[in-house]
Amino acid sequence: MNVVFAVKQYISKMIEDSGPGMKVLLMDKETTGIVSMVYTQSEILQKEVYLFERIDSQNREIMKHLKAICFLRPTKENVDYLIQELRRPKYSIYFIYFSNVISKSDVKSLAEADEQEVVAEVQEFYGDYIAVNPHLFSLNILGCCQGRNWDPAQLSRTTQGLTALLLSLKKCPVIRYQLSSEAAKTLAECVKQVISKEYELFEFRRTEVPPLLLILDRCDDAITPLLNQWTYQAMVHELLGIKNNRIDLSRVPGISKDLREVVLSAENDEFYANNMHLNFAEIGSNIKNLMEDFQKKKPKEQQKLESIADMKAFVENYPQFKKMSGTVSKHVTVVGELSRLVSERNLLEVSEVEQELACQNDHSSALQNVKRLLQNPKVTEFDAARLVMLYALHYERHSSNSLPGLLVDLRNKGVSEKYRKLVSAVVEYGGKRVRGSDLFSPKDAVAITKQFLKGLKGVENVYTQHQPFLHETLDHLIKGKLKESLYPYVGLSTLRDRPQDIIVFVIGGATYEEALTVYNLNCSTPGVRIVLGGTTVHNTKSFLEEVLASGLHSRSKESSQAISRSASRR
């Protein structure tokens, strides 16, 4: 149940299968991302892959001395490109790997194009998803839904990605889905369909307890992606944005040229791997240690270069030193930028109120705090809108709801129209009407006592008291207490025992906070392995884009506005 390893293995196998000799790796737009998440260029260079090309780039040179490894998604365009390529082969021999099941007719048309007999292999390697962390995968789809239902193209892509994940992890799961979401049901059925259609692929060794695929919808928990994060990975994503492990730092003031874009990959960055789940304060002290380590090494390297032996030692150590200096400067820059943003945007204060809005039920104090922060000039319009969204979601049906007043405050603060519209859009997206379960007020006695106890104990850290709703869902699932009325099974097969291997997929995108929850659950519950996936991995910004893309409220809003306008004219 390690998705990074699974994809990596596929890539290694591909390269191995083509035998010794110089190779070119031919990819498409998406597989480039898939490969880059698990392999660094230097790593892949060591395996005699010297050239990386996109299949859709037109002016590739003819290099008959290279073997081509084609790793492509089985899309129509890719097959067309490949047909063109095979008609006029640029490389000596082709090893073709599709990242998913390819249709018989496509195989046939490829065979037709292979007039010069350059194809050595055609295989399906199911690495059709972006492996972010060992327990987190994404499909990099932003805006998967139109209204409440799937965009058909994205549905098929998601189904492919999810089935590929199941195949690569060798799981033939029992499927459960969130009843309140139509999209979840559709996806669950699509996955089931593929499994029964390709049953021979899904013949894996039976485990005692069959694995479980749980399909959820983001709209059930719109709170989590709206919160500021304080653990390293999640924080970087929230404030700077991680895209396929890459961070764009070009907007950072005074950034040096080679740090414009940095790569944060746990696979080959030890510091990051050790610290990605730690919180901001811990990162600070760890960075300090790293700096000290580095400082200790630095002068030593530069001082004694008097004898040949010294020089030799220096040259030998230099790459390591260079690597370390790269790591240090990278992390120092990133953390420096984070702390700059935190203080500039007054995020500590904002986050405290956010957490209060998300976790406590004290309406008056919450309202007071939000109002206070809206007056603070340091709080950006983005954060202000975010606070109002959280308020709107939590106290949607509260008797003394004062959302209109807050919206007026927002306008007075000069927050743009776009964000003010988004407040209602978010409520439409993840409001009470849509949610299948209650995010805020616990119903059963156990949950109430739990919350009461929590209140008594006090929270460990005021900034990280929020637990994503997913935690509760998974907790119930592991204990076998997840209600079948809310999360029904697809088909007849049900799970009697407690599940061991769990794959959770969130339509509309997962978050790094949830990934952290899954990571902690994996660590704390022996015998249970959980993998989390989503159509994408969200930060607040991308989540708001997702809400915008789904487009349901803007339409209803516009129409209502149009009506009101026409009414006012009369």
Added chain:
Amino acid sequence: MIPRKRHGAKNTDQGVYLGLSKTQVLSPASAGPGRCDIAPATPPAALAPNPPDSMSCRDRTQEFLSACRSLQSRQNGIQTNKPTLRAARQHSEFTLMAKHIGKDLSNTFTKLEKLTILAKRKSLFDDKAVEIEELTYIIKQDINSLNKQIAQLQDFVRAKGTQSGRHLQTHSNTIVVSLQSKLASMSNDFKSVLEVRTENLKQQRSRREQFSRAPVSALPLAPNHLGGGPVVLGADSPASREVAIDMADARTSQQLQLIDEQDSYIQSRADTMQNIESTIVELGSIFQQLAHMVKEQEETIQSWLQGRTAWQRRNSSWWAEGRKAAKQQGSKQPVKSSNPLSVPCILSRLPTLRAGNTHCLNPGISPSVIPSITDPSSKRPRPSHLQRALPMTA
């Protein structure tokens, strides 16, 4: 329906796809778990956790190849209308044939080597006559069939000679000539081996006669001796007589057997001799055929040469001065250059061929045969009208 095979098919299915399996080093240990993981063929390990290095994948290569094959067969029926492709295919057909012949040649060479070793033995007793005979027979057959094959190849070349380019034809001819010369040299070797064998047989016979004349000449006497024996002995005692009779019987039967053996041996020797003689005669006919084929080649080359001289005559001004000399040259040259193409000449030129290198078709003798043709093209840019001046024998 094309069966969807998922794993390992490429390497296990013999005779379908052999392109890569030879060059690929796929250790079974590393490839094994990766390929057989999906197969539910290991029930005892069913409950064990999956090995960490296994992964699921599906090999569609078989499907792809079968699609290729079905397409190919369909296309062969329709006849492709792409001339370049067809030419390439034809040429590859030629190469295939030539390769096949080369392989056969090398096989026959190994047989010949074996035969040589056997034939050169001079031991009287360990004479593997049967084996030698068999080998001789086989080699004879081989040479015959090779001869036929080369003739076919030549026909093939001639049949498509008009369409293909000049260089291609030169190349094909070179290959044919080299194959022929190799065959000729082999036949020659074979002949010499057979001669050696004959010589050996003669020697053996003479030696045998030296040693075995006595018993053979004594044979007629023996019955008298023995016949007399029992009568004399019989008077003494019945017991000893019995013994004597027995002995006599045994001895006579032994003697008779000896005669029989000797007879059959001599007979077989005579047969062998005859065989060898007939083989040599056949070889002679093959030689003749070869000579004939070479002669045909020579005609082709001659015509080229004439073309060349014609071109020379027309083009080089200094040549025009000595037109007479040129004429002489023109008439002489083909004769001269035809000499190197006659069989004995080829045979004398042949490098000592080893069985191993015959299958490689690098035309070892071509430089000596062809240079007069290729020279002009390599030295000067060829004027376009030369193409017209070059009559192709088709």
